[in-house]
Amino acid sequence: MSPEFAFYLAWFLFFASWIGAAFWADEATTRPGFLRELPYRLVSVVGFILLFDIYDPPFFPVRPLYRMDRGWQWVLLVIAIAGFGFCWWARVYLGPLWSGWVTKKEGHRVIDTGPYRLVRHPIYTGLIVAAAASAIGTGTLTAITGAIIIAIGYTLKALLEEQFLTAELGEEAYGAYRKSVPMLVPYLNKLI
Numbered sequence: 001m002s003p004e005f006a007f008y009l010a011w012f013l014f015f016a017s018w019i020g021a022a023f024w025a026d027e028a029t030t031r032p033g034f035l036r037e038l039p040y041r042l043v044s045v046v047g048f049i050l051l052f053d054i055y056d057p058p059f060f061p062v063r064p065l066y067r068m069d070r071g072w073q074w075v076l077l078v079i080a081i082a083g084f085g086f087c088w089w090a091r092v093y094l095g096p097l098w099s100g101w102v103t104k105k106e107g108h109r110v111i112d113t114g115p116y117r118l119v120r121h122p123i124y125t126g127l128i129v130a131a132a133a134s135a136i137g138t139g140t141l142t143a144i145t146g147a148i149i150i151a152i153g154y155t156l157k158a159l160l161e162e163q164f165l166t167a168e169l170g171e172e173a174y175g176a177y178r179k180s181v182p183m184l185v186p187y188l189n190k191l192i
Contacts, residue, residue: 003077077133119183
């Protein structure tokens with residue numbers, strides 16, 4: 001099996017398991033609204049289309065920008081899988097509070113244990129790490145651009161979620177958590 005195929009397989013297995021586990025979630029009681037969520041959704045979809053080279057724009061070269069040793073590609077695959085593992089660790093900690101949308105659930109509270117003691121949005125952190133490792137391993141300008149766009153998309157989603165959760169859970173609860181735990185990059189409290 002080639003590393004390129006292994007990247008696609010890893011993403012497929014991650015998405016299949018993630019969608020399959022979507023039934024393990026409580027119903028939402030509040031959402032910010034579809035139009036507020038639309039920008040990050042569109043940006044993320046474009047990012048994934050480019051990451052997976054589903055569409056090769058005429059102004060981007062399809063061929064890799066550099067040659068990477070297969071050994072390093074396998075190392076990057078392990079990093080991508082670690083990103084998926086970080087996502088799943090966070091998903092298990094959220095349990096039925098998880099949602100693919102920005103929502104508030106019945107009994108919603110701040111989760112500040114497990115991966116949520118490292119970053120406020122570990123699922124997004126894990127996806128950004130997996131996308132970056134995949135793009136570097138692929139080495140095409142299209143994939144690298146896709147990973148950058150995915151990072152922007154999940155940062156937009158995190159910012160929307162920050163506003164929403166602060167309003168829904170209160171400045172005292174969520175604001176205190178925001179001040180003590182970084183948003184996306186562990187141990188960098190000075191960043192967003």
